[in-house]
Amino acid sequence: MKVLIVGSGGREHVIAWKVSKSKLVDEIYCAPGNAGIAEFAKCIPIKTSDFDGLADFAEKEKIDLTIIGMDEPLVNGIVDVFEARGLAVFGPRKEAAILEGSKAFSKDLMKKYNIPSAEYDTFTDADEAMAYINKCKFPIVLKADGLCLGKGVLICETKEEALDGIKSIMLDKQFGSAGDTLVIEEFLVGKEVSVLAFCDGKTVKAMTSAQDHKRIYDNDEGLNTGGMGTFSPSPYYTKEVDEFCHKYIYQATVDAMKMEGREFVGILFFGLMLTSDGPKVLEYNVRFGDPEAQVVLPRMKNDIIEVIKACVEGKLSDIQLEFEDNAAVCVILASEGYPLKYDTGYKITGLDKFKGKEESFVFHAGTKDQGGDIVTNGGRVLGVTALGKDLADARDKAYKATELIDFQGKYMRTDIGKDLG
Ligand code: AMP
Ligand code: GLY
Secondary structure (H helix, E strand, C coil): CEEEEEECCHHHHHHHHHHHCCCCCCEEEEEECCCCHHHCCEECCCCCCCHHHHHHHHHHCCCCEEEECCHHHHHCCHHHHHHHCCCCEECCCHHHHHHHHCHHHHHHHHHHCCCCECCEEEECCHHHHHHHHCCCCCCEEEEECCCCCCCCEEEECCHHHHHHHHHHHHHCCCCHHHHCCEEEEECCCCEEEEEEEEEECCCEEEEEEEEECCEEEHHHEEEECCCCEEEECCCCCCHHHHHHHHHHHHHHHHHHHHHCCCCCEEEEEEEEEEECCEEEEEEEECCCCCCCHHHHHHHECCCHHHHHHHHHCCCHHHCCCCECCCEEEEEEEEECCCCCCCCCCCECECHHHHCCCCCEEEEECCEEEECCEEEECCCEEEEEEEEECCHHHHHHHHHHHHCCCECCCEECCCCCCCCCC
16 A cells, blocks of 8 residues: 655654554655654655645555644645545544634534533633633633644633733734634643544544643643653543543544534544543544654554554444553653744754664654754654653653753753653
8 A cells, every 4th residue: 555644743753653564555655744754754845735736646646545644734624625536535524623623613512412521601702701701710711712733722820811811812813813713611620631532433442541741841830832742551541531431522522523414534632631520621633642642653553554444434343452551651852942932953863873673762843854964943853752661661761762862952851751640
């Protein structure tokens, strides 16, 4: 088979690595890819927003399956374009990707189908949102409705912060039209867990759990980022929690989407809060998490292409997902200054020390090849993942592996996976 992967981050790197292990695959392409992905795939310089260009390429190269890694093309309907041209593609159609594309849609869906989530109200008028704030308990959570590169959620401790937040989202349009509608949500307390699941429109199969560290500094301080590290499994995600979530959240969501005539095929990412009242949904994403995929996929025993084919063909119920009885930790190496201003173009050393290693991996996020040197090219530069017999072992190995790599301004958190339950 010939497989095309659409995207260019650490998530697409681990997808390409996992696809390279499939016995069904002969050739891998990635658009646009990055310097690390180039080891497994031919990188093609087509933009992820150029749906026709990507479909032309898939048609011309006789690609058997295209896997969409990123949220934005999914939300904007890339799957519909491929399907209209008879091309096999893995990901939700636009009408289903709305689960990530509109927080107001997903909140309304959860309410309609009794899927546990935080209490909320939706506003399209800033004055009404501000008036509502006067009768709220704090903290309170503001969410811009649309896609905001993971930055559209503000947790406000005080009334003043909330009023400022409403102004910047709805009036100053900090996130553009993504802030035309605002969700104001109850603040939930608990342990956060990410669960990624394969879906074929009717069946849903959850993968092993993971936990993300979103803040830039140790002890979850500082600004939110795309994710500074992950570990898998989460010690808080017990068998009982899984059984509850399967019935009342995962299957309930897939059934709800089917009832709405928006069958969900692809990866559904459940951002969960394990509250004293039981698990509740914080958010849905419609693709693998980044950097959750970097700890979940290295633990998966299945051939990923067999599972994806089963999803596309509506036969997921035939598949038994299996994961190693081990643990994984991923530490992100970022450019100093991220998530605000940072410099790029610094030479990265030590990457060759990971070649042929079975228990530690380096996944590229923001890198590029500059005349044979790999240099930094983004805020999140690399993800170093290590496998271990348990979380403490994986954590030790991951941090040891981070020492092999160097570049000017290398920054990482030192407490990824430290809170082990
Ligand atoms: P999201 O982009 O929806 O994942 O939100 C980003 C982060 O904000 C989440 O990972 C949580 O840490 C936090 N968050 C979102 N919604 C809530 C909520 N209702 N209560 C508490 N924290 C939340
Ligand atoms: N790590 C969170 C996300 O992929 O959205």
